[in-house]
Amino acid sequence: MSTQPRQLRLGAFMRPVTIHTGAWRYPGAYPDANFNFAHMKRFAQTLERGRFDAFFMADHLAVLNMPVASLKRSHTVTSFEPMTLLPALAAVTEHLGLIATASTTFDAPYHVARRFASLDHISGGRAGWNLVTTSNPDAALNFGLEEHVEHDERYRRAREFFDVVTGLWDSWADDALIRDVESGIFFDPDKLHVLDHKGKYYSVRGPLNIARPVQGWPVIVQAGSSEAGRQIAAETAEAVFTAQTTLEQGQSFYADVKGRMEKLGRPRDHMKILPAAFVVVGDTLDEALEKRARLDTFVHYDSGIASLSIALGHDVSGFDPDGPLPEIPESNASRTSRQRVIEWAERDKLTIRQLAQRIGGYSGLEMVGTPTMIADQMEAWLVGEGSDGFNVMFPYLPGGLDDFVDKVVPELQRRGIFRREYEGATLRENLGLPRPENRFFRA
Amino acid sequence: MSTQPRQLRLGAFMRPVTIHTGAWRYPGAYPDANFNFAHMKRFAQTLERGRFDAFFMADHLAVLNMPVASLKRSHTVTSFEPMTLLPALAAVTEHLGLIATASTTFDAPYHVARRFASLDHISGGRAGWNLVTTSNPDAALNFGLEEHVEHDERYRRAREFFDVVTGLWDSWADDALIRDVESGIFFDPDKLHVLDHKGKYYSVRGPLNIARPVQGWPVIVQAGSSEAGRQIAAETAEAVFTAQTTLEQGQSFYADVKGRMEKLGRPRDHMKILPAAFVVVGDTLDEALEKRARLDTFVHYDSGIASLSIALGHDVSGFDPDGPLPEIPESNASRTSRQRVIEWAERDKLTIRQLAQRIGGYSGLEMVGTPTMIADQMEAWLVGEGSDGFNVMFPYLPGGLDDFVDKVVPELQRRGIFRREYEGATLRENLGLPRPENRFFRA
Ligand SMILES: Cc1cc2nc3c(=O)[nH]c(=O)nc-3n(C[C@H](O)[C@H](O)[C@H](O)COP(=O)(O)O)c2cc1C
């Protein structure tokens, strides 16, 4: 008797378009994709062809806080707003989950509850909410504040915000809308709950003027990594996006967050942990490495050298860019990143310029190789409880995405660790997550 | 030499689905259309086939404030949220304008600027913003307030809100995004403006993290009718939705608002005034009247009699529902509406029940008749400067919409007062409105 092996979950990190700062210059890329809906549609449809769980959009409520010299070279500076883009993609896809980021610090619970409920209805149950407290401090200046709300205070607000939003989603019983043409009764008033929330931070009467979402609640996603961030994830999240650079780090994060869940009495498999993975596919390892190296040439040296110095905890802008990395004294601030950079320099025999361009382009977890090598790595994380899958970052579009879907996905499918067809109709069903009961109306 | 006659502009008032409270019970109607995207898509595509200028969605930030006895019979109680529905409709249409309502009292300028800019990019320049200060006082309770913001204060805030939003839209020069693959420069920092707004109500630094909208600014729409509402319309609006029940009333409103524009130095034709018109089409007058009468039978007597008593300024719930309307004493409160009700009762020989059902279903400006009769009425308003067109309300869907598009539109086209093909690519071009210059970057 064979049991199905644990299944890999795959999200696609699509904000804004790709994360690598040189991606828009790669041959074949669409430099205008940030505001070209036709391209976004093609990307979403390709992801659906590849049976991805979800299209994920991060969000920032200010222009990215980088120095202008780097900013002006970055295609990440401006693009579609997630809660308007995802409904449009809902209309041109059928199965793909649609996860948008919304801020608990700078938006109102009634708006967030409504928009995600509406997206869930429009998409037939494919919405997810990435609950963030907003990382970019400049956002505060766009919302009437002089400085960002303090970190732990943000998370306390976020916790109450979550209670209000989910309470509003439960305003209507699932069977409240009778729509009885004969008697003329559109809904049963006994199945409409007035929340009347009065808490420390929010006072929201309700009810929501949108029927209960198709999924009960859209899937709750979290991406915080601090103590407070991990705790709110353990309490509320059904998927977690995270930046883990090695399998060991991933395993420790995984054990920590799932351990917190267990302490709270939540089953471990009611949450999928998905580290971001930057994946470059080649038919040979050399081809993959060459793509990665070529991509890095599109990163400007000035942007890169600043990032490299930060990663090393040491200003290296004075050295010969085309020479090798000299011995760098240890610094406490960034022991791990320093170690990774030095390893990269040695392994790939990189000059300072090449290193700077690599770090300036993207410096998180990467998988560079043949489809088999990438599948091996993904499987190792899955089997080793480093993750339940990945939030995949494509190096450039559409090429990097096409490669993944055409080459890596079939390999994952062949190994029986990734779906050939969508299991269900909703994001929740595809992720294997239970449908939340309505707290006010038990079925 | 022939000059083109003045052109009629047609919006479709689609919130939520239709306005008539009995519409969902009409034979052939879709009682579930409020949350059925496939139906909304069909409606939008039909409007586009009929060359409508725009699909308009009103919005309310609370369940409608009616007594539960009426509310439970109303399909207007819950439906999609506009800023999520309209992007989805953008993806399945090509020409139709998409006008959503957003509140200056309960939303933040940075969010509103971003979402409408994003919708404008997604739709290729078809977005419009119906700026409201929010009419339903219950909304305040969903946003942390104990009571609604005072009326004129709302409009003062709205005025500043508008300045901030349009200022944010002007953050980027139209040609700021260079995207020069060769040099690696994505945008020219000299063409990015930091707003740094510090006003009485709002403090917003900017810049917006979305490129300038395709239309420069989405089309600005206003629907207020008070002194403050008319004034802000004259100052800012490019289209005005209004409830005018007779041509004389319409003419007076039209003259007033266009006069205010002139005083401010704005050309009169930079604003289109579009009263709401409830249109019931029949192949004969009798058929149209019969449709209207039938529709009214789906309104519950209890809901209707309350509305009728209000309209008459006199409690009529004690009279025989199936008898004629007795002599009603005049009341100061509602002279105009009383007069209209009495005229209806006499003209159509209605019982109290029938009158109650009519008023309870819809009681604004209506056009009931053959395509010729309806076109005559529309033309009379257009030629008589009662309006620049209409915001059409369909009595029920899809039938009432199909009738309009298949029968009334061809008649309007035959008369040369309505387009056969869309004139331009954007809502602004179709409405004949100029593209706003960027206040920070003159072309
Ligand atoms: C994959 C991933 C995506 C994220 N997306 C966003 C985002 O869209 N917006 C945002 O403000 N922060 C985002 N973050 C940042 C987190 O929300 C959080 O602010 C950051 O990880 C720091 O964690 P902490 O606040 O718990 O200390 C993201 C983080 C990760 C790992």
Ligand SMILES: Cc1cc2nc3c(=O)[nH]c(=O)nc-3n(C[C@H](O)[C@H](O)[C@H](O)COP(=O)(O)O)c2cc1C
């Ligand atoms: C066609 C039309 C559509 C309207 N749509 C909305 C709406 O979606 N949301 C809202 O709060 N008010 C809406 N209103 C109401 C107006 O914004 C305004 O509150 C009302 O006309 C009273 O005007 P005043 O506030 O200027 O006194 C609408 C009015 C009309 C005539």
